[in-house]
Amino acid sequence: MVSDRIPPLISAQLTHLLAHCPFSVKVEQMWSGCMNSSLLDHFTLVIPFCLEYVRWDIIYNAIYPLAKPDVIFGPEDEHFRPYRGTIDSKNALTDWNSKDPTRLLTLVLELRDLYRDYQKKRVAEVDDERLKFEISTMLSREGIEMLMSSGLDKPEEVKFAVPLLDMDLNKMVLGSTWRHQQKIYLQASL
Structure with a gap:
């Protein structure tokens, strides 16, 4: 700066x-x-x-x-x-x-x-049975993020980021200088 x-x-x-x-x-x-x-x-x-x-x-x-x-x-x-x-x-x-x-x-x-x-509400408004099923299977997990993505040059798409492991990766890597806790996510798009 x-x-x-x-x-x-x-x-x-x-x-x-x-x-x-x-x-x-x-x-x-x-x-x-x-x-x-x-x-x-x-x-x-x-x-x-x-x-x-x-x-x-x-x-x-x-x-x-x-x-x-x-x-x-x-x-x-x-x-x-x-x-x-x-x-x-x-x-x-x-x-x-x-x-x-x-x-x-x-x-x-x-x-x-x-x-x-706001994004969770937008995703819930999508009228798609498969999407509703996927959401119902994931809601119990903490830390899930959903994103409704669209644009002029691309169709609407719903993305999910699901944290996979409940472990501190920073402690697993000796000498790690990461400021933020590292996590592993699964990203899925529908």
Whole structure:
């Protein structure tokens, strides 16, 4: 990161996110949202999900550093509106504190959980008997992720990521320097 161009409050949150996130999140690109500013206050996070990656743009405002960020989800997820209709309920943005370096991590973790629920709901709406059978055989396993994938150049596809082993691979590899716990997944597409 080009830390001298990132406003201090944003830098503290981003540094905390990258150091403490339980999964391997990456910053793909950074840019300025102001025409006359060299401050980097916008960035794209690459977040692992269902053995794929989702990209979310995090939009801060360097001119108003105490304001909460906006999040823009990818074009495939135009219907993912995690906080729609939750005016009265608490979420990571309702009690936003820009001076707290843990807030961005809290927001990303909460949004990823809501995204998992959103994808699970989308998959459940597919009217396919084989898919419903596969889901019924897997639901008892913990850690399963589902992803409904579609695009202009490809047909709709449902993907599953199923954790296979309940063992700590980090302990099995002597001298491992992995920051995140390594897991083995089975990926299935329907």
